[in-house]
Amino acid sequence: MSVAIAVTHLLGVGHLARAAAIGRALAQRGHAVTLVSGGMPAPLVDVTGLNLMQLPPVRVAGTAFTTLLAPDGTPADAARLEERRRILAETVRALAPDVLVTELFPFGRRVLADEFLATIDAARAARPDGLVLASVRDVLAAPGKPARVGQTHERVARLYDGVLVHGDPALLPLDRSWPVDETLRPRLIYTGYVADSRAAGTGGSRTGEILVSGGGSAASLPLYRAALGAAARVDRPWRILVGHGVDADSFAALRAAAPANAVVERARPDFPALLAGAALSVSQAGYNTAVDLLRTGTPAVLVPFAAGRETEQTLRAEALAAAGLAVSLAEADLSPETLAEAVTAALTRAPSPAPAIPLDGAERTARIVEDLARRPAAPAIRRPGHDWRPLDEALRRRADDGVPVAIWWRDDDAVAATPALERLLTTSRHLAWPVGLAVVPALLEPSLAEHLASEPEVDVLVHGLRHRNHAPAGAKKSEFGADRPLSALLRDTVRALRLTRAAFPHAVVPVFVPPWNRIDPALAQRCADLGFHAVSTFRRAAPHGPGLLPLETHLDPVDWRGGRGLVDPDHLIRGLAADIADAWTPLGVLTHHLAQDEATWAFVETLLDRLAASPAVIRTSARAVLRPAGERMLEAV
Template structure:
């Protein structure tokens, strides 16, 4: 960076909303962790707070009144407020932040390819940015699979037309956080040729190294310093992960008898308290199982593990690719969710990188057999591009610093 660029540090406002799990939050903060080295970053966080989750230290975080998605309905996390009250409050807070922060760049995570329920606040933000006297670069940060919900061809065409209209009206660039050797944007968005802006492939956004994490607590590293064989079972945010962890705990006596392992289960911050208590009670009868809600060091557990058993969200898959751990992966059990997890998981299973689980495999004896079989396999290898956060930062430096004028 030149002396002039250091003097004029560019500002990036990064909008992130997670409605079911916490995958969007994890990916966004991994990107921000790379951005804060060269930019002043303000994260607009619209999701439910995650106890123990650590944001990049040098970023500013603005918390909107949180919302989540129950089925297909948007709901406030604070049940004392109506959804209309929350919508108006969120919109005004975003517009105020835009006015006060005065960003050189706005990044919207996934919108307008998804999250259309949030148009009430995002379109006003985009309009205000485009009407500003300041030149603001507007970018979409996009995961590798989008618009995978079942719908008619007519509905899919209409949705793609709406996306193209919004992109072409407001956006300068789309960051596609995937590897073209596995998935391309046109695989799930055939209208890509109708976009008038650049689509930049960053590679996958895999988790940062341990050196980039904040200091841990003793609770964060339970079992990490032990030498015994380990299985890690995780379900992302946890709203839909209870059946998988229940099955793992039920299979644990079979595993202990034939192939002893310590099993670390992470239930996720959004699993209901009643489900979490049931898991803890079941684990209390199993001396080879530990159940906790959340760890910020999941990557380290997976590095140590002989096997990962998990749901199939983007960030869990990134952990698998990063650590090269043997993996059993169950695509989401959420009936309202898209086929995104299944499509990605089947692609990777076809490449021999992981093994798939189906709902019928959750019967304890079948699951135990699957786990034992997976543990006997060779450790998988892959050569996917996993430095998407760094590539995003480098492209933004090229793009924004080229606009520096004396």
């Protein structure tokens, strides 16, 4: 694929470093990645394998993020901003990327909204079916005005196919910092944390050194100065790495003030290795530093940057402290004395076990982007607001355990080509998720076979014979229940398979789907002899005879006893989450395209969309599940 990543870092280099790590992961998988950077050049950021395009840079002073400056400190004028927009649009137009990723926007960088929006317009014009994704860190700065939150959500809904959240909801869910509503929640895709690929996996042997770092900007000068005073009070070797955003005079003053046990030097490319070997880290709580701490397991004192009402680092520091991974010291309380006390406390505290936080976010992001890009252009899908957290948590645990769950999709009662059927198939195509269509053989109309002739991904299953109830009055409905002679059941089952194969000679997957999901155990014992590979019901654990594989369904959204509307969505979500937690065989989602109202359709589409986006889910089909059984039967013949 051709991938374009647009990023502008204004203060430190964290945004650029994260975007570059994701770009490298995509490039390592064979994709052509162009990284368009609009911030100041950052020589220590690894752009190996990337096509780096540098825009006329802008920066900010302190926390004045709405006042853009040129490199020399003068205001960035209209001509500079227009030149940036032109280069961005021309670059994207020429690339016609399969995937465009905007880093932080539309959740931040509103001062650069014109150029980001122009970039998206250029990408859509060059490749209408391309993918547009937002890429954000684990914590966002929510605007104070509700209207700006609404504007962000509207832009996401209108322009974006998904939001990649580079964090873990178990440690720090996005709604801790941003007002996530039910229009945004379905678009969030947690990738795990994006770690520097050069960082060591564990601390190993520690050198006893206290390592002080502060990112790439001058915002860490108060921390550096306090560290020099703390070093005079704590008799340990100290190493203070000063970012390249600190001017030469300030750097010289720091070196001159250093006590004998402290070394002051510029930030080094081998920082991850130094951190892995340090006895203690003292730093702010920026994203990249926090990820390095999680990866190396180095004990830490965090002094989160909080000037200008910034809350990002404070939230992150609090989360790490709550997990027992750091001591947090508020910036307002920072002094040589308080820092020395915090360092002493951190050095003497018992280590906490590292939580199971995914740190391969760059590689996960690359796989997620590939998966999303393989899907055809999406139809407009309504996304109802429900509490998806139990499902998200169950999927996250399966992903963390490295044990994905296979899920297949069955839809019942097809007899003809209808608008409802087309909606079903459109959703199937959009998600690249084959559907097993259970057809009623004796009621088939020619239009169904004609329509499915151009749908090679559809598996045709056998849904009884006439879908006619033969149960006595007062009994539960069934067509193939024990109320009829076994000889009649066998005759109708054979005829059903013959009619289905005649209508769909190349699409039939020999799965018997008894209407109302009820079947006489004696018939189930004979189904393999009749040519079937499986019997599929709903949560009934139908008796499977010799040669049959289990192919059950587990979620049916239609409230058949309560007016045929949507079953309580939270009940459905919790039930599926429990099934996913315990599943060792494929799970099945059961739909009924002819019976579903709009609320049920919306729920189904959103559910399948969320499942398809999860790295913990293998989208499978009846044909794929049963292929081994079919191969064994052919070998036997």
